[in-house]
Amino acid sequence: MTFHGIDIGFRLVETIEELLKRPDCVSKFDVPHVREIFSGLVEKILDQKLSRHPNLTKQLNVLGFYLIQNSSIEVCISALLLELSAAMDSYIQSVSSYNTKIIEFTCKCLQKVSQRFSRDVVLDIRRILRASENYFQRFPPSQFPGKNNTPVTSIRHIITELVNCKGKSVLTECVSLNMQQTLAYQFVEMAVKNNEVNEYMHRAEITPQRQHMGAEASDGVSSEKNSETLPSADVIHNVFASIKRLNQTEEGIKELFKLLKEHPQMNILSHMNALNTSHRIYCVRRLHRLLQADIASGLLPKGYVLNIPKPEDLKVAPP
Numbered sequence: 001m002t003f004h005g006i007d008i009g010f011r012l013v014e015t016i017e018e019l020l021k022r023p024d025c026v027s028k029f030d031v032p033h034v035r036e037i038f039s040g041l042v043e044k045i046l047d048q049k050l051s052r053h054p055n056l057t058k059q060l061n062v063l064g065f066y067l068i069q070n071s072s073i074e075v076c077i078s079a080l081l082l083e084l085s086a087a088m089d090s091y092i093q094s095v096s097s098y099n100t101k102i103i104e105f106t107c108k109c110l111q112k113v114s115q116r117f118s119r120d121v122v123l124d125i126r127r128i129l130r131a132s133e134n135y136f137q138r139f140p141p142s143q144f145p146g147k148n149n150t151p152v153t154s155i156r157h158i159i160t161e162l163v164n165c166k167g168k169s170v171l172t173e174c175v176s177l178n179m180q181q182t183l184a185y186q187f188v189e190m191a192v193k194n195n196e197v198n199e200y201m202h203r204a205e206i207t208p209q210r211q212h213m214g215a216e217a218s219d220g221v222s223s224e225k226n227s228e229t230l231p232s233a234d235v236i237h238n239v240f241a242s243i244k245r246l247n248q249t250e251e252g253i254k255e256l257f258k259l260l261k262e263h264p265q266m267n268i269l270s271h272m273n274a275l276n277t278s279h280r281i282y283c284v285r286r287l288h289r290l291l292q293a294d295i296a297s298g299l300l301p302k303g304y305v306l307n308i309p310k311p312e313d314l315k316v317a318p319p
Contacts, residue, residue, distance in 0.1 A: 236268070243279065
């Protein structure tokens with residue numbers, strides 16, 4: 001995409017805009033077409049020479065909007081992930097401001113594509129999952145500590161929105177693709193479990209009354225006795241370390257729940273706030289769900305309360 005004079009640039013942009021406004025045309029673009037157009041737009045949008053012409057830059061952004069809105073969702077995601085991979089290659093070789101801007105801009109566009117997901121739209125779930133995992137295979141987050149984490153966050157957002165719209169069918173597709181050992185599968189699984197917890201919390205209003213600290217638990221061990229000592233810092237650290245690992249989150253939460261029952265006075269607020277937002281919310285909801293399950297099964301008395309942080313407490317001290 002080359003401009004010869006600003007006036008010609010405006011006319012060229014207007015011509016391209018008329019084309020990209022047509023869903024019947026843009027929806028037929030394949031991955032190479034979408035990627036080539038997107039790459040050209042990003043190059044011009046970030047071109048310092050055009051910073052003196054904000055109206056032209058604004059129009060170029062509009063072109064990007066039409067490209068994202070009117071192209072095939074699966075094609076668009078695949079093209080943007082390929083462009084993101086190329087940008088990450090450059091970023092790893094040279095952590096420059098320009099490369100960082102390309103990554104951030106591409107990630108924002110990826111998240112905008114996910115806004116098109118809806119329950120009544122037919123999506124090629126497999127293609128989206130494969131494209132996401134292909135990126136993770138090429139750039140495993142664990143091998144790039146300290147590097148730009150925006151791509152992982154954006155892809156996880158796409159997967160979460162996909163699950164929000166298509167439900168457990170996304171997990172089923174993962175299994176059919178033998179993706180159980182992949183990072184994409186872990187994100188899908190976590191999103192499905194989050195939805196299950198949200199549905200449970202929506203159905204059951206949890207308003208338990210606090211019990212006297214000396215009340216006997218149904219397993220015969222008194223809260224007063226259990227609260228005499230607290231677990232060591234190492235034990236608590238190891239439990240939360242497990243929670244932070246995607247493949248050990250459930251195991252870690254169950255161990256934390258066990259500790260809370262054994263030590264009702266244990267305060268975990270600071271540890272919870274050290275988790276990222278999604279983990280923090282998920283962990284609190286899972287703890288409440290485990291508590292209600294024990295109460296329902298008779299393992300804990302009705303109305304029993306553990307020292308689980310409230311949502312408003314978590315907002316006071318974000319990580």
